[in-house]
Amino acid sequence: MTAIKSGTLFGVGLGPGDPELMTLKAARVLSSAHVVAHFRKCGRAGHARTIANAHIRGDAIEAAFEYPVTTEIDFRDEGYVSAIRDFYAASAASIISHLQDGRDVALLCEGDPFFYGSFLHMYDRIKATHPVMVIPGITGMSGCWTAAQAPITYGDDVLTVLPGTLGQDALARRLRDADAAVIMKVGHNLDKIKAALRDAERYDDAIYVERGTMPGERISRLSDLGDCAVPYFSIILLPGGRGRRIA
């Protein structure tokens, strides 16, 4: 009896949303993967699966891992940490069982696998025992600044990427200190982010982007946005280039 050679886990960066912004390498790997897995919110199709759709083999085995809780719960909450830890452990076990049977697994990742995101929890659990290969992707923020026609950094600009979950004072302090900034995870943090931008005297420069490069894309000056609720994965941009352009 021969030992079965382990399959490889591919962390496949799919880019910001437009399926044509996938790389040639991602498309190639998807078209040969035996198993295609992705994370998604309970009951939703999942952005990642939608982006990848045209490249997945008809005979691929599919695995959808549904988050047990929303991403808007504070990561310091004990119930959240416990539920999400069990969820990631079970997802990794499912992937590993395919790898042990010799099947390659393509785990679909919106944006870039090594830039935030759930892939990292699989990577940290699996890389020591099985082959893992990561294919970078265009980040959501690159997609957003391109869609907004807003070059983000010029010359010697400093760029700061901030989670909207930070406190208002911490946000304001860092925004004052940045030439260019990107604020991720907006959602119910919107009012606090607006206040921090006002504190830092950068509110009028801010651009709001929702579903950048995807159907339903929405781009506006933050000051024109109004007071409605916005999705968690929307992004706020503060473009750089102030006083540094070679005219």
Place this chain on the structure above:
Amino acid sequence: MTAIKSGTLFGVGLGPGDPELMTLKAARVLSSAHVVAHFRKCGRAGHARTIANAHIRGDAIEAAFEYPVTTEIDFRDEGYVSAIRDFYAASAASIISHLQDGRDVALLCEGDPFFYGSFLHMYDRIKATHPVMVIPGITGMSGCWTAAQAPITYGDDVLTVLPGTLGQDALARRLRDADAAVIMKVGHNLDKIKAALRDAERYDDAIYVERGTMPGERISRLSDLGDCAVPYFSIILLPGGRGRRIA
């Protein structure tokens, strides 16, 4: 006599270096462009042209714009600013003459067109008078952290992107304040960057990446690098995720 319809300037992000990390969209636009232009150092083939090679039409008109000065001169130097301003004006005029004759121009951009880089000087000169379309690309830094197998940001990390041209104190202050950091434009700033990393007590975490995802790729702990000169476009990474992972 009918007026000729203007061509479109495409800012084509080519990604970090591996030609397979180009997007499907970039490959499609390249395969139909009448004119392919790129910036390069005097006498060199140019990374961008090399990455794009397989997708350029045999009958494309090619334009190479050769920098008159090195990128390692301080941008506050008057002679540099004057020479580079003339160079960008002449490059834009060359592109515009093609657009006016109705030809689309694909301007090749390493990485992402809106994330630093020379494309922005063309964009700012041409967008008011001619159609411009930008295709985002994977940034050089994404390519580097993937090649180094170093996830850059977890959970609620703050990421700071710093030009190595900043002073030692400014670098150290910002490095102390960052969960994750990327230092661009290393070159002759290497010794100063090392000193700033030591000041911030982050030297031992730093990873050096040269030619990430390309032939000749070189990755090492910064502390193992030795004292030889390094290229301007090498990158130093400080991965995040300290104390924030869900184990």
